[in-house]
Amino acid sequence: MNVKFLVLIHVLSAIIGVGPTFFAHVLLRRNQTLEELRMSLRVGRRLEIFPKIGGSIAVLSGLLLIWLGDYGSFMQIWLLGSLIAYVLIQIIAIGFATPNQKKLGGWVLDPTNLQETALPGDQILLWAKARNYFYAASTVGVILFIFMILKPS
Incomplete structure (x- = not known):
């Protein structure tokens, strides 16, 4: 196998696999309306496939x-x-951020809560925890790319 082609596959899969980590906290940004948060959580669910496939290939x-x-x-x-x-990154995202995001999504996307216009306090806490964990994962992601870019050639 051509090593340059393998490097290409590795870099692309790393970007695709780790990439969603860099904007997960954007989807959970503060000052959203509840309807915007619902949309963000729906988008986030679709994006979960990229780290699973891209990260595994990387x-x-x-x-x-x-x-x-x-x-x-x-x-x-x-x-x-x-x-x-x-x-x-995997421990932070899968072990901490995603469970909080899923609990939040369970309430936010529950059909019985679709008429609500504000989050209860415990949901606000889940929102903040998930967002902060995704910020932490993004920070470690930057470190990961620094290691990969500054490696010896």
Whole structure:
């Protein structure tokens, strides 16, 4: 397999896989109306597929690149840092942000609440938690891309 083609696949899948993390907090931005939040949560549900597929391909292609490439030791700081950053993004997004977002979405998108014009306090807290976790995941995503861009060539 051509290593340049594999690098292309890896970079594109990383962008597609991690990319939605960078705007998930935008979908949950403050000062939205409840109707805007409903739309944002619907869009967010559609975007969940990208990290699942793109992220999986990025990990597999990254491991294949390490195996096929001339990167020396796996313990190079950029390789280890990239792997740790990716795992942290997954833990933050899947373990913390998404559960809060799903609970929020459960209330916001519940047909019995469609006439509501304001969120109750516990839903506002879920909204803030999800948004903050997505900000954290975005921050780690920037670190991930820094590791990948500044790696030795």
